[in-house]
Amino acid sequence: MIFDTHSHYDDGQFSEDRDTLLASMQEQGVGTIVNVSATVESCRESVELAEKYPFVYAAVGIHPNHTGDLTEEDFAGIQKLYQEKKVVAVGEIGLDYYWDDVPHEVQKKWFIRQLETAREQKLPVIIHSRDAAADTLYIMQTYAKGLEGVIHCFSYSPEVAKEYVKMGFYIGVGGVVTFKNGKKLKETVARIPLESIVLETDCPYMAPEPFRGKRNQSGYLKYVAEEIARIREITPEEVIAQTEENARRLYQL
């Protein structure tokens, strides 16, 4: 079944129908979902969602855009959440120079601190990296040796993807692969092993065609699987089965 490795069901866009929507996942062919945190508050909400739904797991971590006002006290508070049984990763963490809300040095500091957390907790990492290819690769090669994880919403070149695959990392592929202007990602999907690809929605964002611009949800990953299948000349069922196996290995489930 479909494994959504990256979602944000704590988002306000799901307030009206969260329960109904999550209850429909089985019949939409979705077997497992990881809810990924971005803020201190969403770390707690992710853990609560995982407690409530047997097929939902949580990732705990602070998104680079939210590190600007992160305090040591907040950080110490979220460390406790790693003791929760259904927390399967540290994320999302990384660098975002696109929005540029937070000074680069502050982003780097918390990125490195959270890589250390992953090492202490023996958990994989979920990496967010936008317009920061060189700094991310440098920090990963310096501080993430021996760690496992996924480069989420991969937006760089196939060459950069291969560097991460060499380090044993997975490449997260979502709605962008279905876009007409998603050429670079299509090329990446064609050139890395299927064993290194995992499916992700990043919902409520990044809905694939034919829902581009609308609210995304895990059931739409079938369109992502269809596009990957078309590119690689295999069946969508093969894509779903292999990426599920990959995701289980990634999150040790």
Ligand code: NI
């Ligand atoms: Ni995300």
